[in-house]
Amino acid sequence: MSSDRKECPNCAVEVEEGSGNCPICGYEFPKAKSRHHLFTWVAIILIILFLIPAIALLIHALK
Ligand SMILES: [Zn+2]
Numbered sequence: 001m002s003s004d005r006k007e008c009p010n011c012a013v014e015v016e017e018g019s020g021n022c023p024i025c026g027y028e029f030p031k032a033k034s035r036h037h038l039f040t041w042v043a044i045i046l047i048i049l050f051l052i053p054a055i056a057l058l059i060h061a062l063k
Contacts, residue, residue, distance in 0.1 A: 004016045010027035021028045 004017045008022040011025040013024045
């Protein structure tokens, strides 16, 4: 019955799962972690894509 609801950690009222903040006290619920992880992975991939040619050039220059 309360599967699609979450409890506000600040005032313990039940709010809808999709809502970003508590309607009673205005507590902001943290966003889904998956989006943060996705951004982190995109950043890591971009760094790798930038580093591989740089390392290849460095190895080529050292030869
Ligand atoms: Zn609240």
